[in-house]
Amino acid sequence: MIAPPPPPPPPLVTAGLAQELAAAVDELRRVTVQVRTRGAATGAGVLWDGGGSEGRGLVITNAHVVRGDRATVELSDGTAARARVAARDLKRDLAALEFAADRAMERAVIRGSPPLRVGELVIAIGHPGGLVGAATLGIIHLAASEREGHTPRWIHADVRLAPGFSGGPLADATARLVGVNTMMHGSLALAVPAAAVEAWVRRAHALVAP
């Protein structure tokens, strides 16, 4: 009689990977909002400012997600707030939504450094076809201008997006924000780099601040 082979060891790496991926996705979902204009879900948004100090929250999304001056943002806990478009930039396809926040909320953590590397994992969160908080995993496709230090116009990611991901976060393996998902170019996802969003928010905020 031949003894049966011992059972294979449990796949520790895969199990750990799944667990950590789920944790990162959960963390990102908490800073991802749904954006609705005139009652229709039009895309996603990133909680840029949790409204701790001034009682005002700030969401960044794509300009093409909010066509009018007003929108509704629905937070991950289900609470909805009326928001006004505080700034819009059609060229960059960015919009800033301001809403009254009665409590401080978690906000997206931006990855300042190190620079993105081709091949590193990225996670995108969005609401494709009404599926709230969907996640997709991919890698960085191209890190433009490896030699020069300037901020590239787009982050190119090999990650499958669909309508409903627009305005939502693109984050690294530690759930730090690297960009705002904006469009598909063939099967390539293009996102506005977080650094470019940050610079735009600073400038736009200076313009609209009372």
Place this chain on the structure above:
Amino acid sequence: MSTVLQSLSTELADAVQAAGRAVVAIHARRRIPASGVHWRSGVVVATSHTISRDENITVTLPDGITAPASLAGRDPSTDLAVLKLAGQSLPTARLRSDTPPTVGELVIALGRPGPSVTASWGVMSRVDGPWRTWQGAEIDSLLRLDLAIYDGFSGGPLIDAAGRVLGINTSGLARGVPVTIPVATVERVVTELLERGTIRRAYLGIGTQPVRVPESLARKLELKGDVALLIVSLESGGPADRDGLLLGDVLLELDGAAVSDSADVLAKLGGDRVGRPLAARVIRGGQVKTLQVTPGERPKSRAA
């Protein structure tokens, strides 16, 4: 916080970075450049279908330098081309030739359709035995990929998670479906192209069509199979014509092996068969006849 996820991310980026040092951009067509791999010292492998001119070819190296390269040879039937690059110091690709990829294995396709390296990831979707391209060349194993194809895919390497090269990617061999030409095939073709500048392939100069042999005739002639190849065209003055094959002959066997489609014929026509006679069994006028035919070398201008 994350450990496995973060390590995976870092390792993938490391693999891309390491393997990307041997990936170059090839300017040999209009619009977007294609990719190539520094396979041996001074030797760059690319895909034939992305090289639309034989001269004025330049390559952009990972450090951004653009250098001239010369076409050492190409083989459209395997979609491979070999370029020579003089006086440049860049690392050669680290090849994985000992263990074949497995279905489900995580793989990355690299390209360099410009100054920067690009990557897409996916899994091996199919790993199978030898197959023949539509132009009749044998590829050592079928490697099909489940990943997105971007500019610069063709001619770039497929790498494993450790950055080792599994082969050269092309979308030009299977109607746009991404496949990888395995290391063994690339090695063989590169060696021959460097030695001869071309891939020798034997040919007979016949066109065939499968036909069903009537059962009564098959029984009478004691045939093994019931499908054979009707010779429907014959190149005038070609090897088969010269050795006495006729239009209308029904080819049953070549070199002792039954033939029932053109791939069976091509299988007998490797480069080493040039000038070595083969026994051809045919039905002619209701009788089985055996002729000796000596394959010639396929003219270079012919695609197949």
